[in-house]
Amino acid sequence: MTDFAEIWSYLAQGPLVWLTLTLIAYVIGDLIAETAHRAPLANPVLIAVILLALMLWATGTPYPVYFEGAQFVHFLLGPATVALAVPLHAQGARLRRAVLPVLAGVATGSVVAITSALLIARALGVEAATLAALAPKSTTAPVAIGIAQGLGGSPTLAAVLVILTGITGALVATPLLNALGFRDWRARGLSVGTAAHGIGTARAFQVHPTAGAFAGIGMGLNAILTALLAPVVLRVVVG
Amino acid sequence: MIRALALILACQLAGEAGSRALSLPVPGPVLGMALLWALMVAAPPVADLVRPVGEGILRHLSLLFVPAGVGVVGHAATLGPQALGLAVAIVASTVLAIAAGAGAFVLVARLTGSRDD
Numbered sequence: 001m002t003d004f005a006e007i008w009s010y011l012a013q014g015p016l017v018w019l020t021l022t023l024i025a026y027v028i029g030d031l032i033a034e035t036a037h038r039a040p041l042a043n044p045v046l047i048a049v050i051l052l053a054l055m056l057w058a059t060g061t062p063y064p065v066y067f068e069g070a071q072f073v074h075f076l077l078g079p080a081t082v083a084l085a086v087p088l089h090a091q092g093a094r095l096r097r098a099v100l101p102v103l104a105g106v107a108t109g110s111v112v113a114i115t116s117a118l119l120i121a122r123a124l125g126v127e128a129a130t131l132a133a134l135a136p137k138s139t140t141a142p143v144a145i146g147i148a149q150g151l152g153g154s155p156t157l158a159a160v161l162v163i164l165t166g167i168t169g170a171l172v173a174t175p176l177l178n179a180l181g182f183r184d185w186r187a188r189g190l191s192v193g194t195a196a197h198g199i200g201t202a203r204a205f206q207v208h209p210t211a212g213a214f215a216g217i218g219m220g221l222n223a224i225l226t227a228l229l230a231p232v233v234l235r236v237v238v239g
Numbered sequence: 240m241i242r243a244l245a246l247i248l249a250c251q252l253a254g255e256a257g258s259r260a261l262s263l264p265v266p267g268p269v270l271g272m273a274l275l276w277a278l279m280v281a282a283p284p285v286a287d288l289v290r291p292v293g294e295g296i297l298r299h300l301s302l303l304f305v306p307a308g309v310g311v312v313g314h315a316a317t318l319g320p321q322a323l324g325l326a327v328a329i330v331a332s333t334v335l336a337i338a339a340g341a342g343a344f345v346l347v348a349r350l351t352g353s354r355d356d
Contacts, residue, residue: 026302045301049308056309063313070306077303079296081268082251085275086293089286097353104347109340117332124324134328138336141307143266156314161329163311166304168333176334182341184348186355191340195333202300210355212297218340220269227264
């Protein structure tokens with residue numbers, strides 16, 4: 001019988017192990033979230049990430065090796081963004097009745113996200129080069145990376161800050177919006193998609209289909225808006 | 240299912256190519272989303288074709304962020320002395336942005352009489 005270490009070293013070379021473990025970790029995260037009645041802290045992404053990070057650490061696997069398997073999942077982010085057209089289309093009539101509130105919500109959320117993040121970080125002594133990577137953190141990762149590079153920030157750091165922002169948004173949205181008394185699913189979804197991109201949008205879809213569709217709209221519009229606003233706000237704050 | 244998938248990928252491809260060719264600030268997939276939406280509006284059969292697959296992908300949107308999330312864990316340690324400032328900035332700005340965005344939506348919805356029904 002071949003020993004475990006030998007089988008492991010054979011399997012760990014291909015993408016199958018980490019692709020499978022990524023799906024299993026997510027299934028576990030999703031089951032826990034379901035058992036916890038979708039409580040915000042029982043976020044399936046957060047649980048899966050913690051499980052996988054522990055596994056990488058325990059097996060001494062470097063991230064690039066993990067990503068060789070996980071890239072198949074990661075790749076679907078692009079098609080998923082395109083697929084947001086489906087809920088957008090389904091909610092077409094609802095959206096047409098809410099064009100002005102949508103534009104006001106996205107514009108306000110976008111400006112507040114960029115400006116407050118930069119002002120707070122600067123006040124706490126964060127350097128100018130890091131601020132450039134922080135400015136686009138509310139947009140979806142590929143956009144944020146492009147914007148950060150254009151501003152002279154690190155693309156890797158930008159991606160890290162984007163993910164942290166998304167998880168923060170998914171965790172705080174429900175208790176925050178409940179505490180503030182917002183009941184309109186359109187407003188709830190839109191604000192979360194604007195502030196916390198795809199991870200916030202995924203959370204919104206778990207809560208309510210209308211919230212999910214409006215979160216997708218918020219995410220899409222904010223990607224465009226942040227590309228235009230981030231350079232201006234950064235110049236004013238650092239300036 | 241394969242037809243729908245091919246159409247979704249074609250929209251993404253067209254979006255990526257268009258965004259690059261015209262050096263637009265809009266990312267390829269977002270442009271692809273706009274394109275697919277336009278096709279769905281223009282041709283209802285397209286909408287029927289894409290709907291089940293699109294809903295299927297979006298039902299597990301969270302899963303797609305797991306690989307990038309795992310990458311963050313390794314990098315969080317390298318943020319160094321700026322980590323605290325960045326953490327406070329991210330949490331506070333996200334809370335403020337959600338509250339302000341929802342507030343602006345509700346305010347303008349009330350002013351323009353846009354009801355959700």
